Amino acid sequence: MNTEPVGEAPSRQDELYREAASSYSPALERLARGYEADPDRRRDLVQEIHLALWQSFAVFDARCSVRTWIYRVAHNIAASHVIREHRVNSRTLVGLEMLETLPIDNDGQRDADQRHALEKLLKLIQRLNPLDRQVIVSYLEDLDAASIAEITGLSPGNVATKIHRIKKILADRFHEGGHHAE
Amino acid sequence: MPNDAGDNAKSIWKNQHVEPVHVSLTELRKKAKKFERRVFWRNLREYAASVIVVAGFGFYIWKFPAPMARFGCVLVIAGVLFVVHTLHKRGSSRSLPAELTLCDCLEFHRKELERQRDLLRSVWTWYLLPLVPGLLVFLLGIYQWQMKRPGAQTRFITIHLGFTAVVCAVVFIAVGQLNQWGARKLQQKIDALNNLEREP
Numbered sequence: 001m002n003t004e005p006v007g008e009a010p011s012r013q014d015e016l017y018r019e020a021a022s023s024y025s026p027a028l029e030r031l032a033r034g035y036e037a038d039p040d041r042r043r044d045l046v047q048e049i050h051l052a053l054w055q056s057f058a059v060f061d062a063r064c065s066v067r068t069w070i071y072r073v074a075h076n077i078a079a080s081h082v083i084r085e086h087r088v089n090s091r092t093l094v095g096l097e098m099l100e101t102l103p104i105d106n107d108g109q110r111d112a113d114q115r116h117a118l119e120k121l122l123k124l125i126q127r128l129n130p131l132d133r134q135v136i137v138s139y140l141e142d143l144d145a146a147s148i149a150e151i152t153g154l155s156p157g158n159v160a161t162k163i164h165r166i167k168k169i170l171a172d173r174f175h176e177g178g179h180h181a182e
Numbered sequence: 183m184p185n186d187a188g189d190n191a192k193s194i195w196k197n198q199h200v201e202p203v204h205v206s207l208t209e210l211r212k213k214a215k216k217f218e219r220r221v222f223w224r225n226l227r228e229y230a231a232s233v234i235v236v237a238g239f240g241f242y243i244w245k246f247p248a249p250m251a252r253f254g255c256v257l258v259i260a261g262v263l264f265v266v267h268t269l270h271k272r273g274s275s276r277s278l279p280a281e282l283t284l285c286d287c288l289e290f291h292r293k294e295l296e297r298q299r300d301l302l303r304s305v306w307t308w309y310l311l312p313l314v315p316g317l318l319v320f321l322l323g324i325y326q327w328q329m330k331r332p333g334a335q336t337r338f339i340t341i342h343l344g345f346t347a348v349v350c351a352v353v354f355i356a357v358g359q360l361n362q363w364g365a366r367k368l369q370q371k372i373d374a375l376n377n378l379e380r381e382p
Contacts, residue, residue: 014207025202030195043203050205051213076290083294118194131375134287139188140195153286171187 016057020070021050027141028074034125034137035078036085045081049074064150071138071151079130093129096136096165117174124173135162225270232266235259242320248327254320261312268308272301292375295368302365310354321347 028049036042056073060066082093125136131152138148145163149156205213239255239262246252321343328339 153288
C-alpha cells in the first residue's frame with residue numbers, strides 16, 4: 001500500500017504527515033465516524049482529512065502542538081463536510097442544550113451489548129451541531145478541557161460547561177448496566 | 183453517576199473496531215492533483231451560466247441593428263463579467279482555505295459563515311445591480327427600434343416590453359429578498375457563535 005518512489009528525499013511536509021498518520025490514523029477514523037454514518041462517504045471524508053493534513057503540513061509553523069494542529073484540521077474538514085451534507089439532506093442538528101431535553105430512546109436489553117451502545121453513542125453524536133460534535137468527540141478521545149478549548153476556540157469555562165452537559169446526557173442515556181467495554 | 187457514564191462512553195468509543203486508512207504519499211499527490219482538477223471544473227460550471235448569458239447578448243449585438251440595444255448588450259456583458267470577477271475574487275470554491283489551519287474550529291466556522299453571509303447580503307451590489315443598467319438600456323433600445331419599424335403596433339409593443347420589464351424586476355427583487363433572508367439566517371448562527379465566545 002505504502003509504495004513511495006525510491007530515492008526521493010522526503011520533505012519536512014512528508015515526514016510530518018507520515019508521523020501524524022502513523023500516530024493518529026485510528027483517532028481520525030473514529031473522528032470521522034462521529035461526523036458521517038455512511039461507510040462510503042466516511043471513507044471519502046477520511047481521505048479528505050488525510051489530504052488536507054498533508055497539504056496543511058506544508059505551512060505548519062509550530063505555533064501550536066502537532067496534536068492540536070491535526071485535530072483542528074480534521075475537525076474543520078469534518079465540520080465543513082457536515083455543513084455541505086446538511087444542505088443536501090436537511091436533518092435538524094441540535095446543540096447539547098436541546099439534546100438534554102429530547103426524549104431518551106432507551107432499550108435496556110439492547111444496551112447490554114456494547115455494539116449497540118456504540119451505535120447509540122454514534123447516533124447521539126451525529127445529531128449534534130458541528131461545534132458541539134467537536135467537543136464531544138474530543139472529550140471521548142480523552143482530551144482535557146484545555147486542549148479542547150485550544151482546538152475548538154471555545155473558552156475553557158465554556159468547554160467545562162459543555163463537558164458537564166455531555167456527562168449528564170451520557171449518564172441519562174447510558175445509565176445502569178452492561179455497556180462496559182469488553 | 184455522570185463520571186462513570188463518561189468513562190464508559192470513552193471506553194466504548196476508544197475500543198471500537200476501526201480499520202485505519204493508510205494513504206501513501208504518492209496517492210496523496212495524485213489526489214491533490216485530482217482535487218485541483220475537480221475545483222477547476224466546479225469553477226467552470228459556476229461560470230457556465232455566465233458564458234450562456236454572454237453568448238446570448240453577443241448574439242443580440244449581431245441580431246439587433248439598433249445602436250441603443252447594442253449598447254445595452256455591451257453593458258449587460260460588462261455586468262456579467264463583473265459578477266464573474268467578483269465570484270472568482272471571493273472564491274466560492276477554494277482548494278485549501280488558509281483558515282483551515284490558522285484558525286481554531288470556532289473561528290473557522292465563523293469565517294465560513296461570515297463569508298457566505300457577506301456574499302448573500304451584498305447580492306444587490308455585486309450580482310443584481312450591475313445587470314440593471316444594461317437590461318434597461320437594452321429594453322429601451324428594443325422599444326425605440328420596434329416603434330420606428332413600419333406598421334409598428336404601439337400598444338402591443340408597449341405592453342410586451344412593459345411586461346418583460348416587470349418580470350425582470352420581480353425576479354430581481356425575489357432573488358434579492360431570498361438572499362437577504364438567507365443572510366439573516368446565517369447572521370443568527372454567527373450571533374449564536376459570538377455569544378458562545380462571550381461566555382466565560
